[in-house]
Amino acid sequence: MxxxxxxxIIHLDLDAFFASVEQRDNPIYRxxxxxxxxxxxxxxxxxxxxxxxxxxxxxxxxVHAGMPIWEARQKCxxxxxxxxxxxxxxxxxxxxxxxxxTYTPLIEPLSIDELFLDVSGCESx
Numbered sequence: 001m002x003x004x005x006x007x008x009i010i011h012l013d014l015d016a017f018f019a020s021v022e023q024r025d026n027p028i029y030r031x032x033x034x035x036x037x038x039x040x041x042x043x044x045x046x047x048x049x050x051x052x053x054x055x056x057x058x059x060x061x062x063v064h065a066g067m068p069i070w071e072a073r074q075k076c077x078x079x080x081x082x083x084x085x086x087x088x089x090x091x092x093x094x095x096x097x098x099x100x101x102t103y104t105p106l107i108e109p110l111s112i113d114e115l116f117l118d119v120s121g122c123e124s125x
Contacts, residue, residue: 010117014096017113018053018084021092033058033076037069039083052084089113 014020018036023029035058038049051072054063061076072079093112100107106118 006120007118008120008122010119012100012115012117014113016053016055016059017093018089019055019058020053021089022082022085023055024092025088029055029080031057033061033063033079035063035069035072035076035079035081036084037072037081039069039081 019029019034022034022036032055034055035051036053037051049069051063051065051067051069053065054067054072058072058076058079061079063072063076063079067075069081073081089112097107097109097115100115100117104117104119104122106120108116108118110116
């Protein structure tokens with residue numbers, strides 16, 4: 001088989017994306033258990049909603065995306081709980097996808113933080 005017939009596909013999944021964006025933008029969150037989710041209520045202390053993303057520090061306590069906020073609060077007492085800011089994550093995603101498009105125009109987005117890149121024929125770049 002020659003190189004012309006081989007596909008080279010890269011799968012990128014930006015793990016803990018929402019939490020990572022928050023830690024990038026807010027140094028006080030770095031190195032701390034950060035939980036981004038559907039926090040509601042006037043004081044942000046409501047137990048309704050689910051975790052959208054958990055930093056690696058929060059994951060050490062067993063917190064993960066999709067978990068009810070009340071359960072995350074029980075597992076991670078020292079966690080920092082913040083509401084999601086979708087516009088911020090969409091903008092970060094857009095910038096990341098733009099960077100990827102400088103390597104190949106063949107991009108297949110799967111979600112806000114996941115995509116495939118077809119880099120076939122780019123081996124010599």
